[in-house]
Amino acid sequence: MRKDAVSAILAEVSRAGSGGITTMELEAAAKIERHTLVKYLSVMESDGILSMKSVGRGKIWSVNREPFRKISKTPQKELSFAEKFVVDLVSSLPVGVIVVDRDYNVQFANKNAEECFGEIAGEKFYSGVLGLKSSLPLKKVNEVVEGRSELAEMKALSPKNKVLRIKAAGMKNPGGESSTILIIEDITEAESSERQLKKAFEKLKQMDELKSNVLKDTARALKQPISIITMSTDTLAEEMGKERPDKERLKKYFEIFNRNSKMFQEQIESILQLSKIEAGEKEADESANVAEIFKEQAREFSAAAARKGLKFNASAGKVPEMSASSGLLASMVRNLLSNAVKFTERGFIDAKCFASGGKIFIAVKDSGIGISPENSGKIFQPFSKLEKSTEGIGVGLSICREIAEMYGGKISFISELGKGSTFTVELPSGKR
């Protein structure tokens, strides 16, 4: 019967220690049980020091007189080899082991537990015993201690801000009394590297999501003109297959075909251009006249504005030459004008190019949809399409900014939602 009792205790300990005590240590404990621990129990019994019940109360670990201050009233006694082994084993475990009774009295604590919490003997579990911050969810451990649950695992913060993992397991001693064994591990280091890893992982995941959203949006934007090209080709083929093709219809569909192929081409060009700029590939500088570039682009966009019924006004004064790539400057002006036309349904576009204080300015004002304050931080980010339904892939303004900054200039804007926007590029003149 005694042997059964010891087995039961060891089984409890082994259960409680899962994760805390290594298999090797458990096997060592099992060996002691088989060979010597039964004797030990009977010694204790015949000595009359502890009844069978109180042994169970303190658990097998309670033989350790040193840390087990709760029963320190009991006379000191020479420990047998096996007893000493068990005590040393538990004391030197790399985890904290604490045993509490149902009233939260600490019955046993090994060295590691004391290192974690300082002096703990004889005190109440909550009021400063563990010194754990009271806001922590100790409820689950509580339930085990009070016998309402069998097992609990939780994380807690020690007074020294150490992150602890506490496993609690209820155990019943042979006398039927309940105690709880707590295995405490300091996981501060593991926790912090885990947190860092998690953070890095979250960031990667976000970037990955961003990337796939960008890809999806870009694919969608590119697929629109391609679809229209395909569909207009079908109609063109159908019409040309007729005996007497309708010239008006052909003309209409050639226009659609042209417009969308051009748009598709431009979108691809902008992606390539942005990736080139971002990769730091530079185009050769030349003596560029911003006003001439501006006028040429304005001519092209006046037609697009007229198609939408917009009043288009462009004026260019005399500006000094600057050392830059004409192609890139043209692309910047084109993007500014194209945006103005794209986002203005009625009213006007007012574009100016002028010199002032040794600097060259390009200002494009429109009476379009405007930009909301919450979106104003995003507009220069590549692939940030604020209005998904509009044509394009959302790289135009990123390109403008990259080019302006490449030549030591800057781009700024003022806007009111629903009223319109003004984008201004400021460029230094002369050679750099």
Added chain:
Amino acid sequence: MAEKRKILVVEDNKDMQTIYEDMLSEKYYVEIVGNTADARKALEKSAIDLMVLDIILPKQTGDEFYNELAKSGKFRKLKVICVTVLNDTAKRLKAENKGIEIIQKPFKKEQLLAKMQKMFK
């Protein structure tokens, strides 16, 4: 022959509007609007038999508009074909609403007409 059915097309791209007009006007009465607010007005004004609804629209997307209509319980008999370039959104919408048909751009005139005929049967 029975009276021509009335189709409402919700599409903001001008070129696509031209293409729809061209594809459908021979067989149906076609009304084309560029956003969901105008679509709602059109639905309330006259009896529409079928709505061709693009997903990517300004202000309110096609799927948002459809869900709003479904929630309101009005226009329960309205047949809907969702048009999309990438069909993920439309597929989800179809999975949730069995009455919906989807068609992916680019499509041929015959494909669209066949889908409509099937829905009118």
